[in-house]
Amino acid sequence: MTTSKQALPPVVSTATWQKELAALRIREKAVTRELDSVAAQRRRLPMTEMPDYVLEGEDGPVRLAEIFGEHPQLIVYNHMWHDGAEWQCPGCTGFTTQFTRLLGLEKFGARFVIVTQGPIDQALAYKRRVGNAMAWYSTANSSFGSDVGAPPDAGFAVNVFLRDGDTVYRTWHTDGRGTEQLSHLFGLIDVLPYGRQEVWQESPEGWPQAPAYSKWATSQEIAAAYGEDK
Template identity: 70%
Template sequence: MTKPPVVEHAAWRAELDALRAREKAATRELDAIAAQRRRLPMVRMPEYTLAGADGPVRLADVFDGKSQLIVYNHMWHPGAGWQCGGCTSFTSVFTRLGFLDNYDARFVIVTQGPIEEALAYADRVGNKMTWYSTADSPFGADVDAPAGGGFAVNVFLRDGDAVYRTWHTSGRGVEQLTHTFALVDVLPYGRREGWQDSPEGWPQAPAYSGWLDSPDIARLYGPAS
């Protein structure tokens, strides 16, 4: 197998220091992006009623007394035994969210699926997050996650009963919210996906081939795991 050059420690350290300078510059740029995000204008949301495990709930009450809310809009395919593998895999990593209490925030899932089906699916794949349904509400469509549409992340700020939409992302913008790709990207082989720039001869496969699918998540984390 072709490898990058093998060198003495001093030469390796020099190359690492050069890479570290780029990494630190990227970190500072991410800090600047976060600062711009905090200064984005907001949009006031109308009243919405979602469905939760205990029945109807106002969007303002989904905050559960917190002032900030992150929503993962989970893709949903009516009647499918297994829902979106990417959504199922992404949300499976969030098993301990109590730390958000110290930041006056909450993180929940909202899906276009009926709440009974959504809760049953969450149990099937061992998902520990709190789920809500927007199947009977325009909320999902209004935040760029319509029925039959893709996944998204939306963030909201609450002031009393007034709710404001502050940020939205989808596609690869969601990657920054999970540790999975960050861990894989520091491995020598990276994601092993064909689109990546890797040394010649290193293992590569089609995009997504290393991702866990919904049955994999159920096998690892579900009730029968």
Template identity: 45%
Template structure:
């Protein structure tokens, strides 16, 4: 049986929660200050004609803005020629969280996936997963778009358009892409947290999040693939012999 917190009366519980709330508010304000600094970063120009492949064939980076002023692109990892079950559970987890785009659009922001694999194969994955965000293959341009960074790693990149010119304003990777997520923040509010081994937790807390891919991969597949299969959706990416 997993360990549990000590039991206290309501007054003791609330007093310690009030102490924690002070730290939570300081954390929120620190995040606001970092966001303010992010808005003051310089930007670097990117070739607006950099080619991508989308629904209508070859397009440009400028086209991916869909006429809006800003663009957020998630660079999804891809294992070319591999079946759906072997695609990246982390990218499936994070990219799959972005579903309601109308609020971004109302703010003049387009969200799109720039997959690092071929279009026809990878767009089948998007359709299998039931995602509806704009989808492009950046396979032939990823070295240019991610210059100086580790190609093949997931990245989140922000762009600004000024007429026909495009500028990169921010990028992040690793835990930075948690901005896309709502599951981890909810887990962080629970007593057992993410159940990862790296977390500073009391002795005896469960670490199921660090076992065999944790919650990202279940029974040999990214966890969110199972409901799609159970609903009868095909995971054929055209890679089967």
């Protein structure tokens, strides 16, 4: 019989496990209610009117108001882009390749698209290379990206817009770890016993831990798994 050398949670009786789970559930439900309250405050945010931006899409120039299609609401992921890079940001690449079926969102009157600083031909080539299923647009010839918190060679962002006729309003913005709630990946990882396995997280002694981001799939791995040449 071999003995595992990996760190393991303590083994207890079913009754003790149920008791500990119930105690945790109290905190989990409190977080859910707090998130509901935050979402309610978000729905009450004011908004600000946007200029009539023109971006580049797969079929040529397109006004920001036209990107909404038939929907009144639009979520934009501003994908980091570095000119001349063979592989773009693995975080952005991994985050956006999660979203392959967006009909459910459209039923609520919204589109979800990617906007990047890269030239549209390069952006579309990268989309195919990594197997991304979302619609991509370029702000290379527009100040749109810089105006919504994603300037050239800088960070990523999520922005939300509301359209009233041909007038577009910006209603919400986040960046950094604010995007985590939009991803199913971290939600799944966080219910695992070992969690994200990153050194900044509080974990029991002996738990596997590695530098931040080191376990994230690389852009090359994503392309190999989902891209046009897989």
